[in-house]
Amino acid sequence: MSTTALFLLYALLAASLDNLGQGFQKGGSAWMEEGPKGLLKGRGWFPMLQWVTGILMCVAAPFVLAWSLSLGPATFAAALGVFGLVPLYLYAHFVLKEKITTWHAGALVLVVAGTSYIGWMSSTMEFPESQFQAHRLAVILLTSVGVSSALCLWAWAVKSPYLGFAFGAMSGIVGGLNLLVLKWGALAKAWWTTGGVWIGLAILAFFVLQVAYRHSTALQVVPSNTAVAVLFPMLVSPLLFAEPLPTWLVVGSIPSFLAIGLLAHGEKLTALEAEKSSVPQPS
Numbered sequence: 001m002s003t004t005a006l007f008l009l010y011a012l013l014a015a016s017l018d019n020l021g022q023g024f025q026k027g028g029s030a031w032m033e034e035g036p037k038g039l040l041k042g043r044g045w046f047p048m049l050q051w052v053t054g055i056l057m058c059v060a061a062p063f064v065l066a067w068s069l070s071l072g073p074a075t076f077a078a079a080l081g082v083f084g085l086v087p088l089y090l091y092a093h094f095v096l097k098e099k100i101t102t103w104h105a106g107a108l109v110l111v112v113a114g115t116s117y118i119g120w121m122s123s124t125m126e127f128p129e130s131q132f133q134a135h136r137l138a139v140i141l142l143t144s145v146g147v148s149s150a151l152c153l154w155a156w157a158v159k160s161p162y163l164g165f166a167f168g169a170m171s172g173i174v175g176g177l178n179l180l181v182l183k184w185g186a187l188a189k190a191w192w193t194t195g196g197v198w199i200g201l202a203i204l205a206f207f208v209l210q211v212a213y214r215h216s217t218a219l220q221v222v223p224s225n226t227a228v229a230v231l232f233p234m235l236v237s238p239l240l241f242a243e244p245l246p247t248w249l250v251v252g253s254i255p256s257f258l259a260i261g262l263l264a265h266g267e268k269l270t271a272l273e274a275e276k277s278s279v280p281q282p283s
Contacts, residue, residue, distance in 0.1 A: 003071050004127065008119050010068030011077045015084030018061035023091040024054025062182060062198065070186040072127045073243035074179055076118065078233040081179075082226070082256040083115045085263065099273075103266030107259035114255030121248050130241040132187050140236055141177075148173050164216025165224045167208055172228025174205040179233045183241060223264040227257055 001009075028051030031044035038044040068077055086108050092098040148170040155166040178201045185194030212221040234253065238245045 004122060004125055007068050007072030007076070007127070008080070008122060010064050010071070011080045012083050012115070012119075014061045014065035014068060014077075015081045016087045017057045017064060017084075019084030019088035020091055021054045021057030021061065023088045023096070024057060025051050026054075027091075027096050028052070028054060062178075065179070066182045066186055066191075069179075069183045073130060074183040074237040074241060075234050075243045075245050075249065076122060076127075077183075078176070078179055078230050078237070079118055079249055079253045079256070080115055081230055082111055082253075082259070085226075085259070086111055089263075099270055101266040101269050103262045103269065107262035107266065110255040110259040110262070114252050114259070117255075118249060118252040121246075121252065128242075128244065130183065130187055130243050132184060133240055133242060136239055140240060144173050144177075144232065144236070162220065164212050164220025167212030167216065168221040168224030169228045171205050171208040171212060171221075172225040172230075173232050174201050174208060175225070175229040176232030176236070177201055178205070179229075180236065180240060183237070187241070222267075223260045227260050230256065 028047040028049070031038065031048035031051060034041075034044055039048060065077065089100060089104060089108055093100045148166075152163075152166045152170050154160070155163040160166070178198055181194050181198050181201065185191050185198075188194070209221065209225070212225075230253070234245065234249075237243045
């Protein structure tokens with residue numbers, strides 16, 4: 001198998017492990033209802049094992065992504081990251097029995113189409129060697145983190161109805177930075193140092209998301225977080241690592257961004273239907 005094919009395979013596998021691992025945790029979380037007491041009575045072992053498996057899948061994802069980034073550019077890996085939504089939604093529908101609307105299905109078709117196009121166009125490429133442009137790092141960090149922080153503070157101060165979008169975007173930037181950290185580790189082979197930075201950023205992203213979920217809706221937070229987590233490293237990697245960003249890669253990413261919007265709309269419809277079904281009907 002060629003280096004390019006391995007790069008693409010690892011990038012898609014990393015995205016799938018991360019998203020599907022979250023689905024496994026959702027499906028296995030039922031064991032917490034009774035907790036250790038239920039386990040001692042022989043109940044909840046399968047959900048608990050499923051939950052642990054999901055955690056291990058999420059832990060494995062960044063290692064697989066790091067292998068991918070040691071073989072190819074972060075621009076392409078970021079664009080392919082949206083593919084992880086496909087196995088997640090399929091698992092949620094067929095295993096967790098969650099409803100998928102026509103909007104969901106259309107979005108997944110768009111994701112598959114976009115990532116297939118990117119994979120096809122990439123298959124014959126020989127990626128140039130990435131080069132870390134350290135002198136640009138401070139400007140990139142100050143601009144991205146500064147602008148997103150200012151946006152969040154403004155939205156918080158004015159009690160904006162779009163607070164979730166602001167915090168979701170900030171979380172996406174932190175997630176995008178984490179991908180760039182893994183790329184830096186692949187280039188410098190400084191895994192322990194970059195691993196520590198990665199853990200710190202992951203913790204920061206977690207707390208930012210909790211604030212966002214606490215003060216807004218998932219329909220604002222998830223789409224903005226996912227879109228920015230893809231777009232940010234795509235745009236920054238050419239500046240930070242002198243990586244290619246061909247026009248066709250941008251074009252191939254457009255279906256994924258459209259899909260994120262469709263998924264948000266599908267989730268909204270599902271939530272509205274659930275709300276209607278929970279309202280008692282007049283006799």
